[in-house]
Amino acid sequence: MTERVLLRHVGAPGQEDIETYMRHGGYEALRRALRELSPEDVVEMVDRSQLRGRGGAGFPTGRKWKFVPKDAPVKYLVVNGDEGEPGTFKDRTLIEGDPHLLIEGVILTCYAVGIQKAFIYLRREFYRGYRKLERAIAQAYEHGFLGERILGTDFHCEIVLHPGAGAYIAGEETALLESLEGKRAMPRLKPPYFPAVMGLYNQPTVLNNVETMCCIPWIVKYGPEWWLKQGPPQLYSVSGHVNRPGVIEAPLGTTARELIERADGVRGGRRVKAFYPGGTSSRPLRAEHLDVPLNHESLAKLGSMLGSGAVIVMDETTDMVQVIARVCAFYQEESCGKCTPCREGTRWVTQILDRILHGRGRMEDLDLLESIAKNMTGTCFCPLGESVPPSLRAGLEDFRDEFIAYIKGARAPVEMPVRIREGILAPGG
């Protein structure tokens, strides 16, 4: 196992203070870049590191930066800190545990792309992270790493910390731009989609995730070859039925079995029934896939995805009908209502699962769920609605007997795991 990189100083005592961060080598990458490297050099380094965005889509970061027109007078960086994919908590861990790492990554990105204004969009629920980042940003200004004429050069950069107000959909990047512009977080029509040319306020914009930003100082400090030799480092949020849930840094392509071992195994020594490899928008996999390398390609072959790297472990006692119902209810609650397949589909699916859990399901419901899943595939305006069919399909194909057990009365009815917004689903369905 290689040494930790992204998490190296996370949670170290006093790490949120700039003095400690600097004692641990912080802001050296920025000094190096401003002294020795041209902006183009930094872009090249990131490109050569093969860094792929850590928000879920996995787009190559260097290539994204290269799309931004060099001569544009105004450009923005928007950092997506709206982490909300169920099971994902790596960004929050980075923000709370090493806020200056994020800030240094942001400044370096601005330098590389020629940006003078960055916005960090933090979901509202990150009250603690917001306080820590606010303080860290103030310290960075005091030390001359932000503001005018940074480290005596003619490079200017400022960071605005921007709070969300409770909306998972704001994590979808066009919806995030809308939200940042003071509107409802509803996704923009795409294609065409070129935020690098027309993003925030219709200006060229780079959008990157928090973890992606936290990789940059390391790549600039030690170089892309070193970075690749480290794995490259990737954060997995491991939760559910494990003994020690937490963020685990492991090379891309680590298997779920290895991650579970590093999380001290399954609780009670039980066996795994299933796991989500990349948050609830990915298709959950059965135990037989525990040895599949968690990377973009292998998971795509199984109809799943690495997504946000959130591995949610479910042991053999897990009620998959409850799990899938709760996941669908989440998407129903968070649907922005803009497009019909998502708005109606998420609601129908949740209602049907609710009645199955209450012992009032019918065998035809299984076909109905399948047909709704089909009609929500490729028809939704944005990825939110498209996140429902993978869970539903896995449920119907891999855990069908559990649904049938509820329908046939072999399993005692339960209260719906959650009727989220009172009034949408009346008690009892």
Next chain:
Amino acid sequence: MLSEAAREDIRRLASRYPVARSALIPALLRAQEELGWMPPEAQAEVAELLDLPVELVAEVASFYSLIFTEPVGERVIQLCTNISCLLNGAEEIRRHLEERLGIRPGQTTPDGRYTLRIAECLAACDQAPCMIVGTERYGPLTPELVDRILFENEGRR
């Protein structure tokens, strides 16, 4: 209905953005910090401060779950019941909270102290099951810990 300090903060928030409208969410949150929730009159005041049509402010305020367009208790409890918390006993915590507070999700205790809300994933699954009370996060929760957080706190005040 907003204090001069809040009005001043909102004007200053607007100056941080190239387009003042971007300050809308931060402004609503600043106003809500003072009032506890966002009644229509306060939304109108924010609209005036940012020079925006009031219906546009209402449109945004009604979209986000943490802008309260109805009165809430002194402290809002956001209990996560999403997947990792569900797998770790969030339903038991929900029932415990309902019983101890005597309310259902979406309701406020008669003494106006607490509003109980079901939250979506709070990105703290390493602390599942977890909740946020006011602006502080707690977890992993047990019924005993919930009692300490809610009721011992109360005794101290």
